[in-house]
Amino acid sequence: MTRGATYPEFSRNALAPGLLGGIILIAGLALIGNAWFTGVLYATSILALIMCVFAAQAKSWWWLIGLVPIAVVWNPVFPIAMPDLLLRLLHLAAAVVFIAAGILIRTPADTRR
Numbered sequence: 531m532t533r534g535a536t537y538p539e540f541s542r543n544a545l546a547p548g549l550l551g552g553i554i555l556i557a558g559l560a561l562i563g564n565a566w567f568t569g570v571l572y573a574t575s576i577l578a579l580i581m582c583v584f585a586a587q588a589k590s591w592w593w594l595i596g597l598v599p600i601a602v603v604w605n606p607v608f609p610i611a612m613p614d615l616l617l618r619l620l621h622l623a624a625a626v627v628f629i630a631a632g633i634l635i636r637t638p639a640d641t642r643r
Contacts, residue, residue, distance in 0.1 A: 540636040544584035548632015551577040555625040559618060571606035574624070578604065581631055588637045596627040 551574060558570035578601035585593040603610055603620065612620075 539639055541639050542632070542635070543587075543637050544581050544635040545632045547577045547580045547584070548628045548630075548635075551581070551628035552625040552632075555621045555628065559621050562614065562617060562621075568606055571604050571609065574604040575601045575606065577628070581628070581635070584637060585631065585635050588635050590635050593631045593635060597631060600624045600627060 554570060554573045554577070558567065558574070561567045561570055578597050582594055582597045582601065585591070585597060604624070
């Protein structure tokens with residue numbers, strides 16, 4: 531280790547699941563009504579719950595307002611029936627929430643190095 535090395539004060543643990551969730555939601559627009567759409571439901575709800583954990587670790591509680599409803603609406607166990615246009619609009623809105631949360635949720639870095 532070099533002298534004077536500085537470490538980041540925070541880490542963006544939610545960035546990868548946020549970007550992946552956004553990609554899945556945008557790609558899932560093509561799968562609405564298809565049998566493969568169940569995979570989109572599973573992936574979206576699981577990634578939303580993972581991001582909820584990172585938001586709680588970062589004490590960014592306001593992100594739970596957007597992430598918990600995503601986990602509920604896209605849950606595959608009890609799917610919510612809604613019109614096609616509304617579902618497509620919600621996909622776009624949820625993709626924005628995923629990407630914004632992934633960029634803005636910052637967890638304090640481990641300083642025990």
